[in-house]
Amino acid sequence: MFRNKAERKVQDAGYDPARLPPGQYLTEKWPVLHAGDVPSYPSDLAGWDFRVYGEVDEPLTLTWDELDGLPKETVTQDIHCVTRWSRFDAELTGVPWSAIRERVRQGPSAHYAIAHAEAGYTANVPASFLDAEGALLVTHADGEPLTPEHGWPLRLVVPGKYFWKSAKWLRAIELRATDAPGFWERYGYHNDADPWKEQRYAF
Numbered sequence: 001m002f003r004n005k006a007e008r009k010v011q012d013a014g015y016d017p018a019r020l021p022p023g024q025y026l027t028e029k030w031p032v033l034h035a036g037d038v039p040s041y042p043s044d045l046a047g048w049d050f051r052v053y054g055e056v057d058e059p060l061t062l063t064w065d066e067l068d069g070l071p072k073e074t075v076t077q078d079i080h081c082v083t084r085w086s087r088f089d090a091e092l093t094g095v096p097w098s099a100i101r102e103r104v105r106q107g108p109s110a111h112y113a114i115a116h117a118e119a120g121y122t123a124n125v126p127a128s129f130l131d132a133e134g135a136l137l138v139t140h141a142d143g144e145p146l147t148p149e150h151g152w153p154l155r156l157v158v159p160g161k162y163f164w165k166s167a168k169w170l171r172a173i174e175l176r177a178t179d180a181p182g183f184w185e186r187y188g189y190h191n192d193a194d195p196w197k198e199q200r201y202a203f
């Protein structure tokens, strides 16, 4: 039995309909969604850096070559956008957050993580959520470097949350004792963003 037509389409496409969170529909394409413009970078990424700071013993700044040279993993992840499209089996390659977390020696008071992206975009998640299996600093999708629209050179992917928590054009992770609402959260999106609970909006 299907709850609705959207689940029926998932089944017809050869997937388990239970993979579709409530109120979502499956798309085979990968839509592009963001506020503002796609940032431009020099092709050699000179001057680009990635920082981890805040409630850590060893704040970290990496150049592109340093970050790109770290061991990477590939995970297969379903993506759920709050605007109701879901994409299954995205193959995402990048540096596991857990490796970075160990390196900076995250402190006991680091309860929240704020992803900082270009042009002031931010997204907040509990730090424990970044520790969840599969949280990646992503450089490649489906075997190719990220395209500029999808966040090249680096984006965060936070499994288990609506996709707005997965900041494109990532430049830093700040670890904090207290939470701070991110870009979309300040516009009324739900702080927790669990697609299985349909936590789309805060009110």
Ligand SMILES: Nc1nc2c(c(=O)[nH]1)N[C@H]1C(S)=C(S)[C@@H](COP(=O)(O)O)O[C@H]1N2
Residues within 6 Å of the ligand: 030, 031, 032, 033, 034, 035, 036, 081, 082, 117, 118, 121, 149, 150, 151, 163, 164, 165, 166, 167, 168, 169
């Ligand atoms: N820097 C930045 N990252 C962002 C956004 C944004 O506006 N700026 N939008 C978010 C939203 S709402 C979604 S659904 C996803 C879309 O990612 P995609 O364009 O790769 O599908 O990016 C997220 N990350």
Ligand SMILES: [Mo]
Residues within 6 Å of the ligand: 033, 081, 082, 083, 163, 164
């Ligand atoms: Mo979104």
